[in-house]
Amino acid sequence: MNLTENLNRLNDSMNRQLIKLGWGPKWEEAFAGLGLAGAVPGRIVADHGHKYRVTTERGEGWAELSGRLQHELTDRGTYPAVGDWIALRHMAAGEKDGIIHGILPRVSRISRRAAGSVPTEQLIAANVDVLLLVAALNHDFNLRRLERYLVMAWNSGASPVILLSKADLCEDPDQYVRETENIAPGVPVIAVSAMEDRGRDRLEALLRPGLTVALTGSSGAGKSTILNWLAGEEIQLTQDVREGDSRGRHTTTHRELFALPQGAVMIDTPGMRELQLWDDAGGGWSEAFTDIEELAARCRFGDCRHEREAGCAVKAALRSGELDPKRLDNYRKTQRELKFQAAKERSRQRSDRKTSGKKNAPRGKGEQRRRFEQELD
Known part of the structure; x- marks a missing residue:
């Protein structure tokens, strides 16, 4: 076996953790383009505010942004999100924790307007290939809300698929499928039920190795239940919704990425009470x-x-x-x-x-002299 083959085998072994999360040649090329010596690639698998859980060749650890990167990022919409591929330098040899020094260019970004009077972008997830819009077939079902989610999905760069969850709760799921297809031309609509194992084949056909799939929808729509159903184990906690109005509580409290046995990875997100659209950059x-x-x-x-x-x-x-x-x-x-x-x-x-212009405006002669004297010292 020659040296090149040995190196390739070593790289494959080191990147096995990342390959499971969707790492491939396009990301390898993008990482090399950052030119950050001593850094290794990784992916953000959970967002906890100012700290992130990341997976690199060494496994899963914690990471924070470098001071330089924090200074360069202009607003919250440019900060890392779950699904982002990053360049990280480990704290020390053998450690899994590290500092994030770069973010690879995104192929898609799912965002909405954050709550509050000041318009700011809230990034939900990045580098998603298929966005599953989950709507429960109960009292909370709303076609107008689904239309808003479709606007967000088409703007993200991901391919939308509508999941009508909890199909066991209604007498005629097919009628809901037809109504939904009428407001979502060309978008796949799948009625699913974890209780009855309904729609699993069509859903699993979307979970091809290397793909990133994300779940989004209202609170109580059954996103975490769908994740557990596909994973074959309870990896996310779930709660029952109120019987009177079918409203749910936020079971999922943060965004997190999970590797599924089918080969894809899935991002679970907290439920939304209200979806405020951010922009229409993607038409x-x-x-x-x-x-x-x-x-x-x-x-x-x-x-x-x-x-x-x-x-x-x-x-x-x-x-x-x-x-x-x-x-x-x-x-x-x-x-x-x-x-x-x-x-x-x-x-x-x-x-x-x-x-910014005021901050960078020329200073008075007195201030310039003081700065000059400080430099001499």
């Missing part, structure tokens, strides 16, 4: 409402607002029953929300640039 709004966009393209006037204009194909679809008025209302509502959010973000960026 997710048009993608989520592609049927209305196609109707609008047939309107007589290019600037048709679909209100009282003659020759409006959207209004005609409403009259014929082809288009649900509630879907059109949500189309308009999410458009207004995204435009408003974009305007607020532009305003914030202008304010940040002004503040």
Whole structure:
């Protein structure tokens, strides 16, 4: 066996932990592009605020951001998230803990607007290939909410799949599947039940080795139950929802990545009471409402607002029953929300640039002299 083969075998052995988490040639190339001497690749498997659980060739350990990286990251949306591939330097030989010195370029990012009056991005997960939008078939089922999740999914760069969970709780799951397919053109819709082992084959077909899959949805939708069902063991705690209104409590308290026996890795996320959209950089709004966009393209006037204009194909679809008025209302509502959010973000960026300009403005002669004297000392 020659030297090259020996090195390849050694690298394969060292990276076995990472290969299980989706490591491959594209990530190897991206890591090399960072040019960080002495660093090793790793993946963030859990986010606990200012500390992260990471997996490297040595196994699982804890990591924090280097001071330089903290200074370079502009806002919370640029900080590491579960699913990120990172460059890490270990604390000492043989130790698993380390310091994060770089983040590899992301292929997808799932985010929403964080709660609060100041517009900030909350990054949910990174480098997700398939995003599973989970909606329970109980009192909390809501098509309008699913439309919002689809906007987020299409903007993320991941491929959306809708899971209608707890199919054992309703008499006609297939009816819900048809209704959901009507508001999600081209998106796979799968009714699943962990209790009845329903939909497992179609779901497991998505869990190919090397892929990263994430679960998102409302509290109590059954995300952790689906994870445990696929894993074949209870790796996440679950809670029952209230019978009166089918509302759940936050069982999952942080985002975490798990390797599944099927070969893929799955990210479980805390449930959301409300999804506030962040941006439309990926054209997710048009993608989520592609049927209305196609109707609008047939309107007589290019600037048709679909209100009282003659020759409006959207209004005609409403009259014929082809288009649900509630879907059109949500189309308009999410458009207004995204435009408003974009305007607020532009305003914030202008304010940040002004503040930065003041900080970097030339200092007075007295201040310059004092700095010069300090340098001489």
